[in-house]
Amino acid sequence: MKIKPLRMVAAALLVVVAGCGGGGDNPPDITQTQIFSDSGYDGDIEQTGPDSAVVTQGMGPQVQQVFAGIDPASGDEFRAFLHFPLDTVPGKAHIDSAFLEIYVDDIQPTNAVIPVRIELVSFQQPMVATDFDRTAQPAIAYTTLSPRLGPSDQGKYVPIDVTDLMNQAQRLGLADFQVRIMEDLGPPIEGLFTIDDSTGSNRPSLAPLLTVNYYF
Numbered sequence: 001m002k003i004k005p006l007r008m009v010a011a012a013l014l015v016v017v018a019g020c021g022g023g024g025d026n027p028p029d030i031t032q033t034q035i036f037s038d039s040g041y042d043g044d045i046e047q048t049g050p051d052s053a054v055v056t057q058g059m060g061p062q063v064q065q066v067f068a069g070i071d072p073a074s075g076d077e078f079r080a081f082l083h084f085p086l087d088t089v090p091g092k093a094h095i096d097s098a099f100l101e102i103y104v105d106d107i108q109p110t111n112a113v114i115p116v117r118i119e120l121v122s123f124q125q126p127m128v129a130t131d132f133d134r135t136a137q138p139a140i141a142y143t144t145l146s147p148r149l150g151p152s153d154q155g156k157y158v159p160i161d162v163t164d165l166m167n168q169a170q171r172l173g174l175a176d177f178q179v180r181i182m183e184d185l186g187p188p189i190e191g192l193f194t195i196d197d198s199t200g201s202n203r204p205s206l207a208p209l210l211t212v213n214y215y216f
Helices: 163-171
Strands: 012-015 031-036 042-051 050-056 065-070 077-085 095-106 116-121 143-144 156-161 176-183 191-196 209-215
Touching: 042 065, 042 163, 042 176, 077 191, 095 163, 143 163, 163 176
Parallel strands: 065 176
Antiparallel strands: 012 031, 031 209, 042 050, 042 077, 065 077, 065 191, 077 176, 095 156, 095 191, 095 209, 116 143, 116 176
């Protein structure tokens, strides 16, 4: 049974989906958990030169967003990192589906069409500059956003199917679902997008959200 991801007002809310029988030819009971990203661990890394980078981690009064893509003003590349604790997903659960929802505050330039790559990574917190590097910090699995991120996505929720990534995280027994979000690099495309990571009253409606549907 596939369940559309729904944005709720509380994190890690467990919902038992009614109408699904167990055993025989009936589909299994599906349980849904919704997990907000951990704003204390979310952040981004800006590569400012061949051997230099700026790490920004932890949301607060002055930092309410993370960035990904190539800044058209400076040419610097940003990679965003989101951290979701998986304590509400039992270790023996089978993953039916998983969706990541992000709210895109801004895209620069406004007409940019950006290929986006989402990578499952696993690293010790806090972040360090080498987490930017895909060789030093290789991806466990990845997916790409289809269609590409474009002007029509600004000011909207963008859902991303991360079922394969969540299956890998579950198979490996990862305690956290950590993703690196970046431009899917081919020929460089200037385009920087902003992911809302509010910590105030808007957090329940705007913060990054992972929805996982699982069964036993």
